[in-house]
Amino acid sequence: MNQSDRIFNNIFTVQYTIKAFNSINPSQRNYFTGFPNLYNIKVKALSVTNINPSITNAVLTLADRKKIIKLTNYPIIDLSITNNPRLKLFNIDGIDLTSSYWIIGGSGVGFGTDTLLFNLHFHY
Amino acid sequence: MIQPIIENSYLVEINLGTIAAQKQINFNFIPQLEGSTIYSIQTFSASDLAISPNGSTVVSTAGLAAVTVTFTVGDNQDIYLYPTSDLRAASNAGFQRLFNNKRLNLTKSFVTIQTVAGINNNESVLFLFHYRTK
Secondary structure: OOHHHOOOOEEEEEEEEEOOHHHOOOOOEEEOOOOHHHEEEEEEEEEEEOOOOOOOOEEEEEEEOOOOEEEEEEEHHHHEOOOOOOOEEEEEEEEEHHHOEEEEOOOOOOOOOEEEEEEEEEEO | OOOOEEOEEEEEEEEOOOOOOOOEEEOOOOHHHOOOEEEEEEEEOOOOOOEOOOOOEEOOHHHHOOEEEEEEEOOEEEEEEEEHHHHOHHHOOOOOEEEEEEOOOHHHOEEEEOOOOOOOOOOEEEEEEEEEOO
16 A cells, blocks of 8 residues: 555546535535536545635545445545645545535534535546 | 555544543444454544534544543454544644554443543544455
């Protein structure tokens, strides 16, 4: 498991806009939608950027195309390069983003409209 | 320095309940981790994840320093009274602690409250297990 020889073929940023505070439902599953070119990808690394500092309640669940959960309630803050200087490496095949979702618990979202960016490093 | 490549991960929560020094709280049975091989473990404080997925307040970074964890393999306490704060990557320049492919007996594993300083009743300690399936 040597990360020094990893070469990323594709880096795709999935942008998600988190709506205003009063339209966020805590514990609601927010599924990824609208990325047909990201079906059945092999995720090799994952990071988040432009994360609102108050979004410390968000967790991510990734499922593959067989609906098997690979990451269960993964704290999104751990993927932030700002918070955690080392890029998180993954080896997850067959990811289906439409079966994957993130959840904000409690009231951790700031006011106004925030944008959450997931940076997927992947192969097909 | 090698960092683990994550294949599967599962976030497990232990609620401390009414806190008292030397109180031990066992992990619950987690079907997804039964028979799995665990190779890395992380913890998080309220600075990382303020509210757990179950809605509980997560211990503070100082609170992690009040708790140790013991992991059992079979009947052997392989990891004994490990300071939980050492598993928080954000406190360790982002490094995750690696373990030698342990098939943990979670229900015989437990956290121990060493001191009540820095923690409050009904706060939770979070463990993120990185694992390979059987």
